[in-house]
Amino acid sequence: MMAFFELSPIMAERIADLYSRMEKAYDLVARRLDFTCDGCPDNCCDSYFLHHTYVEWGYLWVGLMELAPERRKSIENRAAEYAAACEKALAREERPQLMCPLNEEGRCSLYLHRLMICRMHGVPSSLTFPNGQTKKFPGCFRCQEIVGGRQAVPSVERASLLRELVAIEQELLGEQQGQLPKLKKTIAEMILSGPPRR
Ligand code: SF4
Numbered sequence: 001m002m003a004f005f006e007l008s009p010i011m012a013e014r015i016a017d018l019y020s021r022m023e024k025a026y027d028l029v030a031r032r033l034d035f036t037c038d039g040c041p042d043n044c045c046d047s048y049f050l051h052h053t054y055v056e057w058g059y060l061w062v063g064l065m066e067l068a069p070e071r072r073k074s075i076e077n078r079a080a081e082y083a084a085a086c087e088k089a090l091a092r093e094e095r096p097q098l099m100c101p102l103n104e105e106g107r108c109s110l111y112l113h114r115l116m117i118c119r120m121h122g123v124p125s126s127l128t129f130p131n132g133q134t135k136k137f138p139g140c141f142r143c144q145e146i147v148g149g150r151q152a153v154p155s156v157e158r159a160s161l162l163r164e165l166v167a168i169e170q171e172l173l174g175e176q177q178g179q180l181p182k183l184k185k186t187i188a189e190m191i192l193s194g195p196p197r198r
């Protein structure tokens with residue numbers, strides 16, 4: 001029988017600590033660019049992203065389980081609507097642009113449990129690989145306008161943060177690492193699937 005991947009309190013603390021350091025790294029760059037989301041005409045919570053770690057999925061569920069059942073139910077209903085609309089868009093070979101089921105009145109209803117991609121989107125960032133090659137992420141459209149033609153642009157380096165996330169993931173999966181399906185889920189799918197199982 002499949003069992004839940006229960007995040008131990010220590011594991012949950014570790015991911016919370018890592019998430020808060022991601023936030024600090026983001027804020028530092030945002031401050032240097034004098035960039036905030038205030039007054040943005042867009043809401044990037046409608047961006048289509050797939051997420052790849054069981055530990056983030058598990059920690060999202062730690063947050064969902066803290067909500068009152070009726071609140072969780074309405075999130076699940078929105079997730080079902082999202083998943084159906086997403087499937088239609090993908091069938092039309094379009095990139096879905098749908099509001100995340102966790103977004104309520106423009107705000108993230110599980111802010112402390114939002115995933116790494118949600119924490120990185122906005123300011124410029126980079127990911128340096130062990131071979132020295134770097135992938136650059138320019139930031140959201142609004143940040144790109146602010147950055148304009150600047151020569152030296154501060155950015156968040158994701159590599160060490162991602163390495164830590166992978167280390168926590170490996171610890172969670174233990175011997176099952178490599179035996180479980182490779183994860184590729186939207187937040188809606190993570191909600192609809194229930195907590196991750198082994
Ligand atoms: S989890 Fe929160 S921050 Fe991330 S897309 Fe959904 S509403 Fe936005």
Ligand code: SF4
Nearest residue numbers: 037040044122140142
């Ligand atoms: S990250 Fe950029 S696009 Fe998203 S809400 Fe903030 S300013 Fe707007």
